[in-house]
Amino acid sequence: MAPVRKEIVKTLKLAVRNIGRHPVKNMLVGLVILLAANVFLLTGSLAENARQNWRAFLAATFVGNGNLTAYQGKEKDFSLPALTLPAPLLSPPIYAKLEELGVYYTKRLKIGAIVYNEEKGELAGTPVTLVGVDWPVEEKHLNNLQLVAGEVRPDLAAGVLVWEELATYYQWRVGEELTLFVKDIDGNTLPFTFIITGVLKNKTGEALAGTGSFPLFPFVFASYEYLGLLLGLEEDAATDLAIWGGPPAAETALKRLARRHGLQFFHGEQGFEVIWGIIEFIYFIGVFLELFILVVLIVTSFNLNLIGFAERRKEIGTMYALGAKPRWIAGLLLAELVIFAVTAFGCSLLVYFLLSLVTSHGLTLGSGLGLAFAGAKIHLQLVPATAGVAFLAIVGTMLVSSSYPVYLTTKINPVAVFKEAER
Amino acid sequence: MIQLNEIRKTYLLGKTEVPALKGINLRIEKGEFVCVMGPSGSGKSTLLNIIGGLDQPDSGEVVIAGQTINRLNRNQLADFRAQQIGFIFQSFNLIPVLNVYENIELPLLIKKEPISEKEKHARITQLIEEVGLQAAVNHRPDELSGGQRQRVAIARALVTRPQIVLADEPTANLDSATAHAILALMRRLNEEEQVTFIFSTHDQSVTKYATNLYHLKDGRLVD
Numbered sequence: 001m002a003p004v005r006k007e008i009v010k011t012l013k014l015a016v017r018n019i020g021r022h023p024v025k026n027m028l029v030g031l032v033i034l035l036a037a038n039v040f041l042l043t044g045s046l047a048e049n050a051r052q053n054w055r056a057f058l059a060a061t062f063v064g065n066g067n068l069t070a071y072q073g074k075e076k077d078f079s080l081p082a083l084t085l086p087a088p089l090l091s092p093p094i095y096a097k098l099e100e101l102g103v104y105y106t107k108r109l110k111i112g113a114i115v116y117n118e119e120k121g122e123l124a125g126t127p128v129t130l131v132g133v134d135w136p137v138e139e140k141h142l143n144n145l146q147l148v149a150g151e152v153r154p155d156l157a158a159g160v161l162v163w164e165e166l167a168t169y170y171q172w173r174v175g176e177e178l179t180l181f182v183k184d185i186d187g188n189t190l191p192f193t194f195i196i197t198g199v200l201k202n203k204t205g206e207a208l209a210g211t212g213s214f215p216l217f218p219f220v221f222a223s224y225e226y227l228g229l230l231l232g233l234e235e236d237a238a239t240d241l242a243i244w245g246g247p248p249a250a251e252t253a254l255k256r257l258a259r260r261h262g263l264q265f266f267h268g269e270q271g272f273e274v275i276w277g278i279i280e281f282i283y284f285i286g287v288f289l290e291l292f293i294l295v296v297l298i299v300t301s302f303n304l305n306l307i308g309f310a311e312r313r314k315e316i317g318t319m320y321a322l323g324a325k326p327r328w329i330a331g332l333l334l335a336e337l338v339i340f341a342v343t344a345f346g347c348s349l350l351v352y353f354l355l356s357l358v359t360s361h362g363l364t365l366g367s368g369l370g371l372a373f374a375g376a377k378i379h380l381q382l383v384p385a386t387a388g389v390a391f392l393a394i395v396g397t398m399l400v401s402s403s404y405p406v407y408l409t410t411k412i413n414p415v416a417v418f419k420e421a422e423r
Numbered sequence: 424m425i426q427l428n429e430i431r432k433t434y435l436l437g438k439t440e441v442p443a444l445k446g447i448n449l450r451i452e453k454g455e456f457v458c459v460m461g462p463s464g465s466g467k468s469t470l471l472n473i474i475g476g477l478d479q480p481d482s483g484e485v486v487i488a489g490q491t492i493n494r495l496n497r498n499q500l501a502d503f504r505a506q507q508i509g510f511i512f513q514s515f516n517l518i519p520v521l522n523v524y525e526n527i528e529l530p531l532l533i534k535k536e537p538i539s540e541k542e543k544h545a546r547i548t549q550l551i552e553e554v555g556l557q558a559a560v561n562h563r564p565d566e567l568s569g570g571q572r573q574r575v576a577i578a579r580a581l582v583t584r585p586q587i588v589l590a591d592e593p594t595a596n597l598d599s600a601t602a603h604a605i606l607a608l609m610r611r612l613n614e615e616e617q618v619t620f621i622f623s624t625h626d627q628s629v630t631k632y633a634t635n636l637y638h639l640k641d642g643r644l645v646d
Contacts, residue, residue: 006540010532017520318516321477322579323505324533325498415478418468421514 015335018312025304030344032300033398036293037348037390038355043286044386046378050279051269053374058268058275060144061202062131062219064242067271068094068105068254069264071239077273081112081129081218084183089237094261101253103246106138107238109227113180113220115170116191123181128166128218130180132227135161141244144205150174150198157226160194163219164201172196180220185232192230194222205375216274278372290390294397301337301401309333309405316409317417326410333406334399341398345391349382356380424619425451425474425587430483432469432642443469444480445642451621451635453586456613458633459623466642467623471589474621475508476500488586505534509580511590511609511622515572517564517579524560527551527578534583550578553615554608570601577609581616588613590622594629606632 019026059065063078070086090107098105109132115124136154149167153159162172172178178194200221228237243254251265258265269275309316316329362377430447433440443466451457459467472478473485476492485493492503504510509530517526527547536543551557554574564572573593580588590609594602606622610632613620622633630636638645 007532007535010528014518014521014525014532021520314516315518318510318512318518319529319533320501321475321504321510321512321516322530322533323501323503323508323583325501328533415472418512418516 011332012335012339015332015339018332018336019340022304022308025308026340029297029301029304029340029398030347032293032297033341033344033394034348034351036290036297036394036397037345038352039289039293040286040386040390040393041349041352041382042380043282043289044383044390045380047279047282047286048381048383048386049376049378050282050373053376054269054272054275054279055267057144057202057205057374057376058271060142061205061268062142062145062217063268063271064106064141064244065267066243066251066254067266067268068098068241068243068258069110069239069266071110072262072264078110078129078217078219078271080273081110081127083112083114083127084187085111085185085231085233086239089233089239090241090263091234092236094241094257094263095236097257098241098254101246101250101257103250103254104244105241106134106244107224107236108133108240108242109224109231109233109237110239111182111231113182116179116181117170118177118179124170126169126218128180128220130182130220130222130227132222132224134224135221138242141242144203145200146203148199148201150196153197154223156195156197157223158194159197159223161198161200161221162196163217164199165216166218166220167196167199172199174198178220182231184230190230194220216272282372290393294393297394297397298401301398302405305337305402305405306408309409313409313412313417314421316412317414320412320414330406330410333409334402337398337402337406338395341395345394349387352380352382356382424453424488425449425621426484426486427474428484428486430470430473430480430485432466432473432478432480442642444473447483447642447644449637449644451619453619454613454617455619455621456610456632456634457619457621458630458636459621459639460625460627460630460636461623461639462625465639467625467639468591470639471591471621471623474587475510475589476503505530505583507586509583509585509588509618511573511576511580511588511593513592513595515564515569515576515596517572517575519564522561522563523551523556523567523575526564526575527582530579530583536583546582547578550582553612554578568601569597570605573597573601573605574608577605577612581612581618584616585618587619587621590620592623592625594624594626599628602626602629 070088070090071082072086111130112127113130114127117124135152139152148164152161160178162178166172174196176196178196179191180194181189181191183189228235255265269279319329359380362379364377365373427447427449430444432444433442447470459470461467469478473480476495479493484491487507492500495503518529521529524547527550528543531543551560554577556571556574556578559567559571564575567575594605597605606629609620609622612618624630
């Protein structure tokens with residue numbers, strides 16, 4: 001081993017020995033690190049659970065594993081549909097690029113529509129999202145959907161499937177005509193009449209429907225080809241592409257493609273503002289808790305290191321007398337802190353791992369929180385990015401909070417320290 | 424080799440000025456075994472600290488091996504101490520988490536001595552033998568007697584092969600027999616290694632080991 005490397009090893013060994021001499025301080029700081037690390041990991045996991053549960057739920061319900069849309073900004077939101085078609089629409093050159101990437105997709109037309117109330121002879125207030133899909137092709141992917149009434153009628157061009165929530169709200173029945181006002185490609189608002197052939201709902205997550213004053217899934221599914229004709233679009237035009245699969249690198253390529261062509265790529269949870277808001281809120285609560293626990297760590301570490309280093313003044317003074325430079329002393333003390341922080345973080349990971357094993361059957365946080373996690377159970381998981389951020393935040397906090405106590409040791413006057421010790 | 428010219432040092436105790444050294448002139452040659460004797464508060468420790476570069480005089484000049492050390496900055500003084508000086512303290516000042524071997528090795532680690540591990544080991548082992556601590560190599564300071572601790576401190580002071588060893592009342596915390604044994608050891612090492620030793624004491628009985636004896640009283644050298 002090279003002499004310099006050996007010296008570093010010996011200095012680190014001395015640092016490790018020094019750590020072991022303050023068991024009470026170590027226990028207190030270690031406990032705060034354990035709390036801090038677990039707050040990071042837990043909140044990160046909760047947010048990730050919310051994101052993944054919603055993504056999985058929506059992929060099997062409607063959105064697809066991903067969605068490439070010509071709509072911009074909030075207009076991509078499925079629950080607040082845009083009433084005007086985007087320009088330009090998706091066209092064959094984009095499809096060719098997706099095929100080059102090996103991505104499996106289906107074309108859709110999506111536009112907001114206003115319901116015409118036949119009985120009252122007026123427009124109803126709440127818009128719905130009219131979605132043109134090639135139902136026989138997409139049906140096999142949407143395995144979280146079930147027909148609660150009627151049937152799928154590909155043979156009937158004007159046939160539509162309506163969401164149960166909407167059917168209840170508007171009192172629609174299978175076999176009835178449904179008139180929707182929609183803006184066509186030229187911007188003319190025209191009434192189109194469809195025939196309701198079936199009523200749909202989710203197999204799971206039923207409790208999520210009707211949780212707010214607006215329906216979460218205000219969908220009316222029409223035939224892609226027929227809707228295209230009604231809107232006056234070219235044969236292959238689409239507003240959205242549902243992405244069902246592709247090679248692992250496809251998502252990055254799709255995002256790049258979207259940026260280059262002024263499109264938007266998003267996953268299910270990003271296509272519903274209310275859901276995205278819930279996930280962001282969980283992230284926000286997590287960050288708030290993380291900052292709070294880091295402040296606790298700063299205060300604990302600062303005070304205990306101030307006391308701990310003060311207790312070692314004579315020893316540090318002796319090292320100065322033996323020829324140590326302030327930066328060597330500072331390096332030794334910082335090494336102690338980093339080694340301790342890394343070890344404590346490692347132990348925290350172990351505790352978190354045990355916690356995740358104990359709760360491996362999944363946690364339910366009560367029915368009130370069903371909406372936050374798409375009605376699914378929570379599984380504690382280690383999110384690598386969160387673990388990385390937690391590690392850097394904890395080690396960084398330990399270094400920052402100890403910088404002043406360490407700085408004070410570089411100002412120790414050995415003569416004064418020895419005189420103090422004599423007294 | 425060590426030249427002190429008109430060294431003055433005053434401490435402030437609150438608002439009161441306490442003169443510790445009042446114009447010390449002293450010359451010590453290489454290889455001497457010097458005793459600075461005086462009562463408590465006479466300025467012995469201050470004198471040794473100034474020679475060792477731990478403290479700065481208010482005025483005067485400290486020249487060691489041609490180098491005026493009171494003009495050096497903090498880092499240069501640290502280098503000077505690491506290269507030229509070995510310290511032995513009254514209360515030993517060993518590092519409690521290190522064993523005998525590691526305590527002796529510490530100055531080499533601090534100095535970053537560019538010698539091989541083999542040479543380092545040979546040097547430490549030889550010193551352990553010379554101070555008679557072969558049986559206690561792996562013991563920590565709290566497992567050693569006062570005399571053994573001071574032996575470790577002596578070996579630690581010599582491991583970097585310094586020009587000067589400064590011992591501030593090295594026998595003050597030891598019983599009489601151990602004190603004489605420690606002084607005899609220091610004297611032997613002084614002769615063998617040709618290292619200049621300067622030790623302070625207020626114990627008349629140990630002055631017999633010195634080749635030169637200086638009396639310090641109220642901050643002045645007296646005959």
